[in-house]
Amino acid sequence: MLRQILPTFALRRALLMSCLIAAYSGLAVWKEQGPYARYADFPAGLEAALSLAIGMLLAFRVNRAFDRWWEGRILWGTLVNSSRNLAVKANNVVAKRDASFDRLHSLVAAFPFSLRDHLRGCSAFTQLPGLSGERFSGEHIPSWIVNQIYGIFEVWKRDHRIQYGEFRMLDREAKVLLEVCGGCERIRNTPIAASYRVLLHHAIWLFLLVSPWGLVDQFGWWTIPVVFLTSYLVIAAEIVAEHIEQPFGAIGDKLDLDGICQTIHRSVDEIFATETMSTLSQQNRAADN
Numbered sequence: 001m002l003r004q005i006l007p008t009f010a011l012r013r014a015l016l017m018s019c020l021i022a023a024y025s026g027l028a029v030w031k032e033q034g035p036y037a038r039y040a041d042f043p044a045g046l047e048a049a050l051s052l053a054i055g056m057l058l059a060f061r062v063n064r065a066f067d068r069w070w071e072g073r074i075l076w077g078t079l080v081n082s083s084r085n086l087a088v089k090a091n092n093v094v095a096k097r098d099a100s101f102d103r104l105h106s107l108v109a110a111f112p113f114s115l116r117d118h119l120r121g122c123s124a125f126t127q128l129p130g131l132s133g134e135r136f137s138g139e140h141i142p143s144w145i146v147n148q149i150y151g152i153f154e155v156w157k158r159d160h161r162i163q164y165g166e167f168r169m170l171d172r173e174a175k176v177l178l179e180v181c182g183g184c185e186r187i188r189n190t191p192i193a194a195s196y197r198v199l200l201h202h203a204i205w206l207f208l209l210v211s212p213w214g215l216v217d218q219f220g221w222w223t224i225p226v227v228f229l230t231s232y233l234v235i236a237a238e239i240v241a242e243h244i245e246q247p248f249g250a251i252g253d254k255l256d257l258d259g260i261c262q263t264i265h266r267s268v269d270e271i272f273a274t275e276t277m278s279t280l281s282q283q284n285r286a287a288d289n
Contacts, residue, residue, distance in 0.1 A: 014236035022228035025212035050207045065241035072247040086173035087271040106130030112261040114141040119248040
């Protein structure tokens, strides 16, 4: 039941920390219900003033984190479209199905997997679909793949298998691959400023430590559940923002890069396996000649 209500590690972690804060609020209740009720009272409205500052800081933090997550999703959506467009255009402008055509097929299908592994900081080049036997000595596998794609285009252009206009048509889609890679690297390499993150943590913990003492006069024993709910919402918002700030990981509230890579792979395989009127007519002309 707990896993259904709190399906992610971030929310379960927030729940645990909220229980600790609620237990801490029991000290304020004990103090007000005991012989020390007249001593060291907090000024009224202090928690309200802190909540205003927390709301402003936390709203900016969550918005910026979600913007980064959503921008990453847009970039990978662009990669899906560009991979399909590149496969469709290459499938229609090239009539001869030779080794270079099959290699282009493998390179386009492998690019999203290479980008996924690159963003996660792992090197799994030997596991890329269709490229397990390739020899590679560089550090930036996505750039290497796009370099190989342009090498195929250049060979086709020199052999007059494609015209300049067709090359430009293919180039329009192929260059998007590295543009998406650069955009994802920018998100990964520029996290929220460390000073702002530390400031927000200081403000959150100050608010959570002070709020029970400011609420106990009004709520009595109800201070414990009120503090529990309040702390859960505040802590969960910060932890979720921390998790989605880097959207390219493998676990938690990350983008489903594995699913997107599989979608691109299936789409590219289907497109390259399809014969069109353009390719059939070009093959017939080649046979007549």
